[in-house]
Amino acid sequence: xxxxxxxxxxxxxxxxxxxxxxxxxxxxxxxxxxxxxxxxxxxxxxxxxxxxxxxxxxxxxxxxxxxxxxxxxxxxxxxxxxxxxxxxxxxxxxxxxxxxxxxxxxxxxxxxxxxxxxxxxxxxxxxxxxxxxxxxxxxxxxxxxxxxxxxxxxxxxxxxxxxxxxxxxxxxxxxxxxx
Ligand SMILES: O=P(O)(O)OC[C@H]1O[C@H](OP(=O)(O)OP(=O)(O)O)[C@H](O)[C@@H]1O
Ligand code: HPA
Ligand SMILES: [Mg+2]
Numbered sequence: 356x357x358x359x360x361x362x363x364x365x366x367x368x369x370x371x372x373x374x375x376x377x378x379x380x381x382x383x384x385x386x387x388x389x390x391x392x393x394x395x396x397x398x399x400x401x402x403x404x405x406x407x408x409x410x411x412x413x414x415x416x417x418x419x420x421x422x423x424x425x426x427x428x429x430x431x432x433x434x435x436x437x438x439x440x441x442x443x444x445x446x447x448x449x450x451x452x453x454x455x456x457x458x459x460x461x462x463x464x465x466x467x468x469x470x471x472x473x474x475x476x477x478x479x480x481x482x483x484x485x486x487x488x489x490x491x492x493x494x495x496x497x498x499x500x501x502x503x504x505x506x507x508x509x510x511x512x513x514x515x516x517x518x519x520x521x522x523x524x525x526x527x528x529x530x531x532x533x534x
Contacts, residue, residue, distance in 0.1 A: 378411075445473035
C-alpha cells in the first residue's frame with residue numbers, strides 16, 4: 356500500500372496536533388450550546404474519532420453518508436444522499452465534520468439540506484482544504500491543513516474504496532489512476 360504513495364503530506368503526529376488545535380477552538384466557541392456533530396461518511400470516520408476526543412463539551416454525534424466521487428479521482432458533480440440522519444436539527448447548532456473540501460459541492464449540498472431543515476447555525480471542520488479545487492464559493496470554518504491540487508488518500512480518504520486505513524495523508528502516485 357505504501358508503495359502507491361508518492362509523498363506523505365501529513366503524518367499521524369501532525370494530524371493529532373491539528374485535531375487538538377481545532378478541538379480547543381470548538382470547545383471555546385460552543386460552551387453553552389450542546390451542538391450536533393455531523394460526521395460525513397465514509398471519509399470522515401477517522402477524523403471524527405480523533406477530533407471529537409479533543410472536544411471537551413457535551414455533543415451529540417450523528418452520521419450521514421453522501422457520495423459523489425464513487426471511488427474515482429473526479430467529482431461526478433452529482434451528490435447522492437446514501438444514508439440520512441434521523442435526529443431533528445431544527446434550531447440546533449450543527450458542526451459538519453469533513454475529511455476534505457475540494458470542489459465544495461458536497462459541503463454545499465449538506466449546508467442546503469441543514470438550512471432547509473431549520474438548523475440554527477452550521478459550521479464546518481475539515482481536516483483538509485483543497486481551495487484550488489473549488490467549483491462553488493464556499494468556505495470551511497475550521498481547517499486542519501490546506502492541500503495543493505493533487506489527489507490525496509489515506510486517513511479516511513479513498514481511491515476506489517482503498518487506502519482509507521493508511522495512518523497518514525499522502526499523494527497517490529498518478530500512475531495508479533492513469534493506468
Ligand atoms: O468538495 P467535494 O469535491 O464535493 O469533495 C469532498 C467530498 O468527496 C469525498 O467523498 P466521496 O464522494 O468520495 O465519498 P466517501 O467519503 O465515501 O469517499 C470526501 O470524503 C468529501 O465528502
Ligand atoms: O483528493 C481527494 N482524495 C480523495 N477523495 C477526495 N474527494 C475529494 N477530493 C479528494
Ligand atoms: Mg471517496
